[in-house]
Amino acid sequence: MLSSVTVLTPPLSAEIFFVALYLSTIKAKIMRSVNWDYNKQLVNMIDQRQLPSVFERVELTSYQEVATAIREMYVRGAPAIGAAAAYGIALAAQQSKTHDLLAFRQDMADAAKNLQATRPTAVNLFWALERIMAVVRNEAYDNIASIRTEVLAEAQRLADEDVEINQRLACNGAALVNDGDTILHHCNTGSLATVDWGTALGVIRMANQQGKNIHVLLDETRPRLQGARLSAWECEQYNIPYSIIVDNAAGHFMRTGQVNIVFVGSDRTAANGDVANKIGTYKLGVVARENGIPFFPVVPTSTVDLSLSTGDDIPIEERDGTEITELTLFGRPIAPKGAKVRNPAFDVTPHKYVTGIVTEHSVVYPPFKVNLRNVVTAEQAKISN
Numbered sequence: 001m002l003s004s005v006t007v008l009t010p011p012l013s014a015e016i017f018f019v020a021l022y023l024s025t026i027k028a029k030i031m032r033s034v035n036w037d038y039n040k041q042l043v044n045m046i047d048q049r050q051l052p053s054v055f056e057r058v059e060l061t062s063y064q065e066v067a068t069a070i071r072e073m074y075v076r077g078a079p080a081i082g083a084a085a086a087y088g089i090a091l092a093a094q095q096s097k098t099h100d101l102l103a104f105r106q107d108m109a110d111a112a113k114n115l116q117a118t119r120p121t122a123v124n125l126f127w128a129l130e131r132i133m134a135v136v137r138n139e140a141y142d143n144i145a146s147i148r149t150e151v152l153a154e155a156q157r158l159a160d161e162d163v164e165i166n167q168r169l170a171c172n173g174a175a176l177v178n179d180g181d182t183i184l185h186h187c188n189t190g191s192l193a194t195v196d197w198g199t200a201l202g203v204i205r206m207a208n209q210q211g212k213n214i215h216v217l218l219d220e221t222r223p224r225l226q227g228a229r230l231s232a233w234e235c236e237q238y239n240i241p242y243s244i245i246v247d248n249a250a251g252h253f254m255r256t257g258q259v260n261i262v263f264v265g266s267d268r269t270a271a272n273g274d275v276a277n278k279i280g281t282y283k284l285g286v287v288a289r290e291n292g293i294p295f296f297p298v299v300p301t302s303t304v305d306l307s308l309s310t311g312d313d314i315p316i317e318e319r320d321g322t323e324i325t326e327l328t329l330f331g332r333p334i335a336p337k338g339a340k341v342r343n344p345a346f347d348v349t350p351h352k353y354v355t356g357i358v359t360e361h362s363v364v365y366p367p368f369k370v371n372l373r374n375v376v377t378a379e380q381a382k383i384s385n
């Protein structure tokens with residue numbers, strides 16, 4: 001069963017903020033959105049559904065629980081989902097009771113299939129599972145005990161690399177931020193959406209930490225309100241000046257010259273630079289272009305899917321309509337009972353609206369078809385060496 005420890009969110013005073021920031025940097029593991037508990041041999045993650053009111057970590061002891069946690073968005077955000085799924089296979093390796101190597105590998109394949117079916121858009125889920133399953137299939141490991149050890153080791157490497165990659169992304173992106181900038185941001189792309197640090201919000205955190213005087217406009221991000229709930233909570237933790245805006249206000253702020261640069265994340269980026277991200281991102285790209293505002297998705301190379309030539313091939317998750325109809329105002333549902341709803345969770349911003357793509361390697365500019373492939377290949381070569 002999912003079990004939890006509840007702690008009221010601690011408001012950080014200014015004095016302890018710098019100590020906390022320092023500790024979060026050198027002891028990143030305690031701050032991670034998802035991690036492996038080596039004492040209890042289980043997965044531990046922040047239950048993001050409870051934020052910002054309650055900070056709660058849950059313990060997961062089976063891959064089925066990890067699948068539920070991904071589907072029900074205890075954990076969300078492309079890289080965080082990938083890491084959770086990787087640890088899920090480590091749990092499956094513990095759960096399997098067979099002594100037969102073939103049957104064990106089949107158990108792992110079944111677990112991977114189950115985890116793959118949780119959410120369709122973020123490619124990191126499939127990328128992470130493939131990376132772990134390559135270990136499971138590796139003939140060099142010819143007994144169950146060694147596969148168990150290596151699967152956990154690979155999941156841990158993947159999680160550790162995510163943090164390191166995000167810090168490189170953050171440095172590359174922060175170089176684009178000028179002192180005095182107002183930054184527009186969509187969804188949540190911070191520590192909670194990754195293992196730690198974050199992508200677009202990681203860039204913002206880095207610029208703030210570098211002492212740049214910035215202000216962030218956070219789209220509230222309907223319907224799950226990741227911006228108002230999670231990004232705002234993270235800005236509080238890192239002392240980043242911010243204002244929450246309703247999604248529909250973004251165009252107003254851009255047209256009236258109150259936004260200098262836009263940073264968003266990505267759940268999957270196609271080979272031509274088309275970017276799938278949280279629903280509403282496309283409108284931001286179009287309005288940014290119309291108003292001459294630079295628009296930068298922040299994208300670890302693990303989020304680039306070179307097998308898809310354009311964003312039209314990216315599967316778009318459509319979630320349950322209750323996410324919209326069951327929101328309440330003054331204690332009452334906002335929509336008539338039985339109202340029909342369409343609820344796509346992501347959209348695709350065509351590459352013509354993208355100024356550049358911030359990766360851990362460098363900031364990639366058009367032509368994306370050539371330049372994106374070059375940096376992804378360079379990063380993949382680094383991992384295999």
Ligand code: MRU
Nearest residue numbers: 076077078187189193265266278
């Ligand atoms: O539906 P979610 O909350 O998983 O969507 C998250 C996003 O769209 C993020 O912006 C995205 O994962 C990219 S940044 C890590």
